[in-house]
Amino acid sequence: MRARPTARSGASWVRAEVAAGRTLGEALDAGTAGALGSGTLLRLEHDLRAELLGAGTLLAPLLAAPDVTDVLVNGPTGVWADRGDGLVRVPDPRRVLGDEGAVRGLATRLAAACGRRLDDAAPVVDGTLPDGTRLHAVIPPLAADGTTISLRTFRDTTLSLADLVALRAVPAHAAPVLRALVTARANVVLSGATGTGKTTTLAALLGLADPGERIVCLEDSVELRPAHPHVVHLQVRRPNVQMAGEITLADLVRAAMRMRPDRIVLGECRGAEIRDVLGALNTGHEGGWATVHANTAQDVPSRLVALAALAGMSESTLAAQAASGIDAVVHLRRTDGRRHLAQVGVLHRIGDRLECVEALTVAADGRVSAGPGVDRLASRVGDAAVAAALGAGARVAVA
Known part of the structure; x- marks a missing residue:
């Protein structure tokens, strides 16, 4: 017995x-x-x-905390969490995580929960857990100091533009410009560094779209959850161990164009799909949005040129298509832990080169000033929205 x-x-x-x-x-x-x-x-x-x-007795409570956005594991001794003010080390993780074997076992289990494998034949994994948390893990010998696990949390709550204003991410007087970009069905690139709130802001703005519109979102893994009644999500499929069966973002862009979309939204543009996106935006598809990583709005053209090179596009071809198909660049920044709107620019072609000309600059205290591209922005979204951003009675034109 x-x-x-x-x-x-x-x-x-x-x-x-x-x-x-x-x-x-x-x-x-x-x-x-x-x-x-x-x-x-x-x-x-x-x-x-x-x-x-799940993620274990140390990581699970961190991922469940409403203020935590990222949890990072650097082997058995280093665990870090970001609660909105930068990464902070979690004390004494070895007592809970165990040794390297236990950390590797945790990473393998999380990968399996994503429907992926993590072993010597596939030492790097990128996937999405059932609750929406994004997983990236690397095992030795690629991770020289021990298994690394990167987790980005997913929240069911979608913020609205009003919420972003309340959080001081968007100045109240600048909100009409963002709203007008959506209402005018402008094609917009949303830029910023990692962790500046691009996905959160994009979801909030897509929630302003007309309820009768069909929005098709294309992503590596589903993160965009706009408060909108008609959203279709498409996500890429990674190749299997035989390197077969891959469905790329470029494939999804071509598929989306046949789905009667009112708006095509690319969660993150980081490869050869830029060619197909620009092709769509130059063939009558309005109201499209895409995010890219860039340090400033002025750096967006060089980022687009680099992506275009992956698709075999010349700089002059990229400049012609981007200047014609993209109406504005909205740039986000993170200052002292606070994510906020920093710039609104317009793309301008100069010969064979593409430049981003600043239209509005948003200071850390929320003050908005006009740049040389403000007239072109006003012609797309309307004088009233730009004047509201600059202040009552402000002149749209720059002296």
């Missing part, structure tokens, strides 16, 4: 039962109910679910 476990050995006993094939509930009911109090039993079940099915 199997000995009934004690409270002290209950956790390890349940682990053994689960490993032997019982469900977690069966294991708990079979051996621990009589030895453990109800409160201890609930805590044990919660911890075991985290260890066996």
